[in-house]
Amino acid sequence: MRNRSAKTVHISFRQLVDIPSTTHGVFGLYRYPAKFIPHVIAYVLKHYGKPHMSVFDPFAGYGTVGTVARLYNLDYEMWDLNPILEVLHRVTLLKVPKIDPSAVVSEMRRSKEEYCPDWSNVAYWFHEQVLPVLKRAWGYYHSLQEEVERLLLTIPLLKVSRLFSYDDPGRMKLSKSPRSIARVEGILRRGVEREFYGHLSNEIDSLVRRLRQYSDMSPRPVRSVVKAGIDTLTETLTETRDLLVTSPPYMQSQEYIRYAKMDLFWLGHPEEEIRRLAKLEIPYRTVPRVRINSPTFHILREKIDEEKMLRVYDNYFHAIVGFFDRIQKQIGYRMFIFVGRASMRGRPVPIDEIVAEHLVANGWRHEETLVDKISARRMFRYGKNPATQIEDARTPSERLVVLSK
Numbered sequence: 001m002r003n004r005s006a007k008t009v010h011i012s013f014r015q016l017v018d019i020p021s022t023t024h025g026v027f028g029l030y031r032y033p034a035k036f037i038p039h040v041i042a043y044v045l046k047h048y049g050k051p052h053m054s055v056f057d058p059f060a061g062y063g064t065v066g067t068v069a070r071l072y073n074l075d076y077e078m079w080d081l082n083p084i085l086e087v088l089h090r091v092t093l094l095k096v097p098k099i100d101p102s103a104v105v106s107e108m109r110r111s112k113e114e115y116c117p118d119w120s121n122v123a124y125w126f127h128e129q130v131l132p133v134l135k136r137a138w139g140y141y142h143s144l145q146e147e148v149e150r151l152l153l154t155i156p157l158l159k160v161s162r163l164f165s166y167d168d169p170g171r172m173k174l175s176k177s178p179r180s181i182a183r184v185e186g187i188l189r190r191g192v193e194r195e196f197y198g199h200l201s202n203e204i205d206s207l208v209r210r211l212r213q214y215s216d217m218s219p220r221p222v223r224s225v226v227k228a229g230i231d232t233l234t235e236t237l238t239e240t241r242d243l244l245v246t247s248p249p250y251m252q253s254q255e256y257i258r259y260a261k262m263d264l265f266w267l268g269h270p271e272e273e274i275r276r277l278a279k280l281e282i283p284y285r286t287v288p289r290v291r292i293n294s295p296t297f298h299i300l301r302e303k304i305d306e307e308k309m310l311r312v313y314d315n316y317f318h319a320i321v322g323f324f325d326r327i328q329k330q331i332g333y334r335m336f337i338f339v340g341r342a343s344m345r346g347r348p349v350p351i352d353e354i355v356a357e358h359l360v361a362n363g364w365r366h367e368e369t370l371v372d373k374i375s376a377r378r379m380f381r382y383g384k385n386p387a388t389q390i391e392d393a394r395t396p397s398e399r400l401v402v403l404s405k
């Protein structure tokens with residue numbers, strides 16, 4: 001059953017917002033899975049935000065909402081289960097440094113410090129000739145006293161370490177593939193150390209260039225709160241926020257912590273913490289049941305006859321709906337919820353309609369749903385659906401549900 005009172009409008013966020021490209025400046029620094037393109041948030045803040053309003057993203061991922069909020073002079077609050085949000089966001093806010101990459105690299109090569117991640121599987125992911133080079137580079141990193149110096153190296157080191165691992169970066173969790181094995185073999189033939197530091201130096205250059213591009217967009221010094229490594233389903237919002245802009249996790253796979261874990265290990269997070277966080281990811285956790293006021297949700301639910309699928313379906317919607325029920329009183333004006341269109345066993349699941357129906361029953365007005373034909377974030381390449389092992393039929397079409405009080 002559709003929510004027919006609201007209109008569906010086809011638009012192109014890229015054409016409506018004046019940001020040169022989706023990966024301009026700090027927006028292209030790091031490949032966070034399912035990352036917003038800045039245009040989506042810029043569109044929202046340009047049309048509905050006023051300076052000094054505040055915006056809240058409870059599933060902030062890479063932190064694009066905060067980085068864009070500064071361009072429009074809005075305060076912001078961001079939360080995510082993934083602890084990497086905090087360090088990544090700090091990097092994007094660095095002042096443009098005066099730095100000579102070759103001097104940094106030479107100092108790093110002279111360092112005798114070593115760092116070994118607390119990761120039982122580390123030898124599986126790195127060739128024995130690669131691992132010692134990485135341990136020394138990260139040893140230098142962890143020995144740095146100045147936070148700014150460490151932040152400057154964070155993303156270059158994360159990127160090059162992944163490039164030198166057996167991970168295939170296109171997949172949604174760590175996975176070795178013939179392609180990634182061939183990549184490492186090439187590195188071994190050409191010489192690990194020289195190639196490692198060559199890439200690192202280029203990445204430092206690229207970071208400085210991107211920080212400069214962002215700085216040229218005149219970000220403002222606004223007030224911000226960032227909570228990383230927390231569970232959105234139990235965390236408390238202490239201040240009322242004017243706008244909520246978010247994209248909740250994807251329905252059918254537990255992907256973010258598993259994807260990020262290599263980076264988290266190098267940054268110093270212990271295995272035990274990563275295991276604990278992975279268990280809190282939506283939708284593979286049991287959550288308290290709430291009343292879901294969406295006819296579409298119940299009609300579709302009747303058609304699912306497999307127990308496992310039903311569990312994922314229920315956990316997903318009870319988590320998301322339960323969260324909005326709990327938080328909605330503290331959102332002053334509008335909510336913008338960005339969702340993909342999922343499918344289960346080939347049957348479409350219109351997440352946008354289910355969420356909108358429920359929130360309309362709660363008293364919100366569904367103003368419109370904006371649909372961008374071109375996928376507005378970088379999704380994982382699924383081959384088979386991880387939950388069903390069926391060839392994936394999910395379309396990249398994504399929708400921004402606009403709700404007002």
Ligand SMILES: C[S@@+](CC[C@H](N)C(=O)[O-])C[C@H]1O[C@@H](n2cnc3c(N)ncnc32)[C@H](O)[C@@H]1O
Pocket residue numbers: 032033034035036037058059060061062063064065079080081082230231232233246247248249250256257280281282
């Ligand atoms: C679609 S992504 C958001 C991406 C973000 N819009 C960006 O631009 O990078 C969904 C996020 O939900 C987070 N997440 C999943 N379960 C969570 C939980 N229980 N608490 C907080 N965040 C959670 C994931 O870590 C992921 O970053």
